[in-house]
Amino acid sequence: MNDKLEKIPGEISLITDYLAQMIVSYGLKLMGAIIALIIGFWIVGRIKSALVKLMIKRDVEPSLRTFLKSFLSIALKILVIITVLGMVGVQMTSFIAMLGAAGLAVGLALQGTLQNVAGGVIILLFKPFKVGDFIEAQGYMGKVNEIQIFNTLLTTIDNKVVIIPNGGLATGSLTNFSMMSTRRVDWTFGIAYGDKYEKAESVIQKLIDAEERILKEPEPFIALSKLNNSSVDIVVRCWVESIDYWPVFFNMNKNIYNAFSADGISIPFPQMDVHLYESKK
Numbered sequence: 178m179n180d181k182l183e184k185i186p187g188e189i190s191l192i193t194d195y196l197a198q199m200i201v202s203y204g205l206k207l208m209g210a211i212i213a214l215i216i217g218f219w220i221v222g223r224i225k226s227a228l229v230k231l232m233i234k235r236d237v238e239p240s241l242r243t244f245l246k247s248f249l250s251i252a253l254k255i256l257v258i259i260t261v262l263g264m265v266g267v268q269m270t271s272f273i274a275m276l277g278a279a280g281l282a283v284g285l286a287l288q289g290t291l292q293n294v295a296g297g298v299i300i301l302l303f304k305p306f307k308v309g310d311f312i313e314a315q316g317y318m319g320k321v322n323e324i325q326i327f328n329t330l331l332t333t334i335d336n337k338v339v340i341i342p343n344g345g346l347a348t349g350s351l352t353n354f355s356m357m358s359t360r361r362v363d364w365t366f367g368i369a370y371g372d373k374y375e376k377a378e379s380v381i382q383k384l385i386d387a388e389e390r391i392l393k394e395p396e397p398f399i400a401l402s403k404l405n406n407s408s409v410d411i412v413v414r415c416w417v418e419s420i421d422y423w424p425v426f427f428n429m430n431k432n433i434y435n436a437f438s439a440d441g442i443s444i445p446f447p448q449m450d451v452h453l454y455e456s457k458k
Contacts, residue, residue: 210261217257225250243308244301247326293327296347300324305346306353314351315341359392360419362426366433367408369443374401374409377442381413384432390421408445 225246232242301324306312310321312331317339319331329346331339354360368377378399385397395416402412417425437444 206264210264213264214257214261217260218254221250221253221257224253243323243325244297251326290327292344293342296343296345297324297326297329299347300329300343305351306356310353310355312351312353312355315345315349317341354422355419358419359416360422362391362415362417362422362429364413364426364429364433365402366411366413366437367405367445368411368437369445370409372409372442374411376440377411377437380436380440380442381411381433384429384436385413385415388425388429388432390417390425392416392418407447 228249229242229246232245300306306321308321308324311319312321317331317333319333319337319339321329322332322338323330324343326343328340328342331341333339366377366381368374381399382397385391385399391397392415397416398412398414400412401409403410413429415425434444436442
């Protein structure tokens with residue numbers, strides 16, 4: 178009994194020494210891993226900044242710059258994390274196999290996210306739009322600010338930021354208002370029955386000739402399009418530079434209203450004639 182009691186302090190001492198060695202060994206590894214992680218993320222940030230400066234210097238397209246910056250940041254951070262895990266002592270062969278299995282499961286669970294990545298690549302390859310274009314897609318209209326790895330950022334006319342997944346943009350329908358250098362502006366102006374069509378046409382033609390932003394070719398088009406219920410409708414079609422579309426559209430509406438009023442041409446509004454007959458019994 179006394180012999181067993183005498184052995185206990187020695188065994189406790191061995192256990193204590195072993196725990197101290199483990200703490201020192203793994204503690205140093207853990208501290209080194211944390212330091213390596215911090216330094217690694219700092220280096221990733223520096224590389225990302227250097228890449229952005231290089232792409233700006235080489236005049237790389239803005240849409241490609243934002244995508245590559247996002248993609249490179251994620252890829253390098255994953256590489257840093259794998260390196261740090263190896264420093265801690267994680268067996269990389271087993272880890273990579275486990276990562277592959279987890280990647281398969283995550284891939285199935287995140288099909289939509291992966292579709293957005295593929296959509297971003299398709300957008301950059303086929304370029305249905307680029308940064309700076311004004312587009313309408315997925316029920317939103319705005320200027321393209323960034324094309325990221327998962328999403329595209331639009332700024333609307335009233336200065337809201339809309340985030341649209343790339344998957345829907347790559348596979349869905351969209352309208353790019355900036356792709357063509359010129360656009361056609363369409364108006365429909367109504368005059369009252371009884372007013373002279375030739376007089377209204379002459380007034381419209383004078384306003385078109387006075388508007389310098391309207392292109393001479395293709396030639397502006399004016400025609401009587403419809404005898405409506407309450408108005409005689411005149412259709413006007415002109416071509417302008419894309420950047421001048423809205424200024425010309427609004428300015429012509431104002432000028433037509435003022436010119437018709439000044440020349441005695443009525444702009445009708447919907448109305449109904451009601452005839453009352455006296456019933457004789």
